[in-house]
Amino acid sequence: MERVNPDRRVSLAQQLVLELSRSILAGELPAGTKLPTEQAFTEARKVSRTVVREAMSRLQAEGLVETRRGIGTFVMDTIRPGDLQAHPHEKGSALDAVALLELRLSLEVECAALAAQRATPGQLLAIRAALDDANAVGPLHKDSTRIVFEFHLQIALCTGNSFFIDAMQHLADTLMSGAQRTLSDGQRAQHVREREQLYVALEHHDADAARAAMRLHLTNALHRARSAVQAPG
Template sequence: MAPAAPDRRVSLAQQLVLDLSRQILAGELPPGSKLPTEQAFTEQRKVSRTVVREAMSRLQAEGLVETRRGIGTFVVDSMRPAEFHESKPQQGSAYDAVAIIELRLSLEVEAAAIAAQCASPRQLATIRAALDEANDLQQLGAQSTRIDFEFDLQIALCTGNSFFIDAMNHVGSTLMSAAPPARAVESELRTLQVREREQIYAAIARKDADVARAAMRLHLTNLLHHARAAVPSAQ
């Protein structure tokens, strides 16, 4: 039996969710901002009302927006995850970074393998664009959590699996809310990260699931090593 065709409606809705959540978490849509109307989204995005409604429903479920009947849909406070971290004074951002990367290891390794099997030419171009932006930034010695994670989000989107995508969206929300201010990274680590991401992309582009899986595991394992090294030693 031939595999079922992918649900394009779900993919379009998830892309809208990703785009809006990134804008919200980056502060481009601050708390209190009113989102465009349903009709405006359908005209701007060339999608159906059903797609827009599904996207708004997902954003509401993630606690990023709220709909006020008869008024519209508004961005809510997206920094609530940070309040949770503030309630744990015994742990700082270094501990948080370790925990987040450990979670990412359980998600992104298999997402990379699935992406290698499923990515369309258009999706590959989007991953390539995200990779180039991250590489350009790191070549300058800078670092941006949002731009770095964009590459990973686009890989997750290739899976077409809403559970993978939603989980990665939540990971991204935690990173944006709880991550410390971006800082420069040492040249050796910067070069390593660029090379590892290129290896992941190359494997996905070749549709080599095993290599994509191994390359993503190596990349995240190295990130985990550096994150653990940053954790203060017990006194």
């Protein structure tokens, strides 16, 4: 029996998470929709049960689906893209964070793919150093936003594209002027895992994996930001 490379299994799970996340957040899979069974997923996508279980576990952790014992897995209620327009837009608000993350998704996913193709050994060392700083910074540190975003800036520098770099630096200025948001211990741990997965893809010069890892990281952040808009008070 052929053994599955753990990195390959993670990549397949990421792809499934990304596809389902996009469909759910776009409203293509409305709340209450019952997802296919584990066996149906494995047969349709030619992946192992382990891959499907890992993907479902991540979607549950993000509050996108719930599994009802003996019944199946269902899509949970999430905010829809058009719902945001009814709220006033204020600088530094939760809505502002949503808008920034939507922009970052359109920019940083391809940044990551180009960085994976072009990063030099020296640039990878710089990314690793920035990643270590981002993973170590405490939630109440006054410069936590800047330190974490430095990791993303280092990735953009690897593209060698001045337009990408200028856009990311402008984003950095915008982020620094906004309100700092505190993550729970679980959310911080998840951020660390996601950034580490992204770094592995960059280190292996795997553009597709880097693209998928960045998209997953930012999609998860976007979902949390949308949940903050939806939360009462």
